[in-house]
Amino acid sequence: MRPAFPCHKPSTLEKPAMNQPSQYRDMPTRVATPSIFTWLILVIFLALFIQGLSGAGFTPDRLLRGAGNLGSFFAQAMPPDFSRIGPIAKAMYETFQMALVGVTFGVILSLPMALLCARNTSPAAPVRVVCRGTVATLRTIPDLVWALIFVVAVGLGPLAGILAIIMDTIGFCARFFSERVEEIRPGPSEALASTGAGRMQVITGAVLPEAFPSFVATSLFAVEKAVRSAVVLGLVGAGGIGVELNTAMTMFRYDQALTIIMIILVVVIGVEQLSSAIRRRVL
């Protein structure tokens, strides 16, 4: 009869018994024990989450009813009504123009702002702090809020939308431009300074050329962002296709609303494709 474990002989190299818990007294625990602070955050999060759920009426029967309503929306929206395609296309075109004009001004204003914000090009620390604060404020206020403010200031229509997009673009572009400027290698700038070039010449000669591809990419992202926000800005009366969408929805013309949504989809996807194609070429 074969022995059950032919190789089980007492070894001369006695291995430490692994089942003795006392062996490694300072063994790390499987999961680091959370601190009181972590627990506190977890409890606050859970409280807010549960309250949020019940506050929004997040219940299965409401979701079910919602799904039913969504079904009837699509039933009424089908087939989409293309009879007003002319005015809708015109509104979409206006939306796109709003985005383009807004981003163009935004990018132009972002450039000096970014140079004033970046550590290596800013003339003085107080200037930098003020500019960074300004950019952060512009970024923190949502585009829809800007639109509401400018509708009050300049009245209904695309101008309010354009101004809102300018603000939003500066908040976005100035920040990323200045971060790119700070990443510039100091060598070429120093080389130009050593030839006797002035501060502005160093910026136009060494800083901007090196950062340019990144500026283009960021600006294209800004265009994508602006086209999407220009659609929504119309909802508060700041011009563009949002006005059409709002009208169609409030008049229960879901078939026209669907046409508008489809056109928005086509244009937004088109802009994104185009911009990523250009980015690939530039970078």
Added chain:
Amino acid sequence: MRDIRVHDISKVFPNGTRALDKVGFELGAGESAVLLGHNGSGKSTLLRCLNALERPTAGRVEVGGINLTSARGASLRMLRRDIGVVFQRINLVPNLSAFQNVLFGAMGRQRGLLGSLSITASAEDRAFAMHCLERVSMAHLASQRADTLSGGQQQRVAIARTLMQRPSVILADEPIAALDPKAGQRVMELLWSVARDEGMTVICTLHNLSVARIYGERFIALVSGRKVIDAPAAKVSDADLKALYADADTAEDDGDAPGLSMPQAVNA
């Protein structure tokens, strides 16, 4: 033509590092000197003080009789445009062409923001930039992006940019340390022949002692920021140079320059 007078300059960095300790020397107009010393000996700091890229904490530097140390603003720019610097890290603007990079050499002469961009440069400057590229045998690659050129080619473009300045002084900070030996040799030959033709005053730091032997008329050596050798090359023995690097192992090595191959170079 400008001479260089260095009057006992010291440089202490804010972190307390004493990079230069009362270094002084004079170099006549049109003369050349090779600056030696191991990493962290203060060579680069000394060179940077000669272009006011660093300011000495004590002492002063005069170039062509004008005090560089106290120069600011426009007068500093005036002085700098007469002092060309060739860097170890070649420092071309990577995504611009060789031609555009060379044009930047004229920036010190221009006023205004857009002085030397290729769209705004004068016909005269453009022609001179091509002449400079020809001088370093790079005219055929004028419209190539700088970052597509080899290291040796880039350093030649950098020399062309320095020529564009029409300087009377050239400071070269380990111009061949980043290059392979053959490219390095060509760059050194070019640098020296250009400087001789134009009668420029040259100070060049070198790591490679055999190269230093070929080009050096005068050796100035630093150890821990202090000048230890300052003599015509013929009077400096190989043993002296070897001794310079003998304690390199014990000295603090900042590890910034590649290839510390000096001892072999001396034996060769």
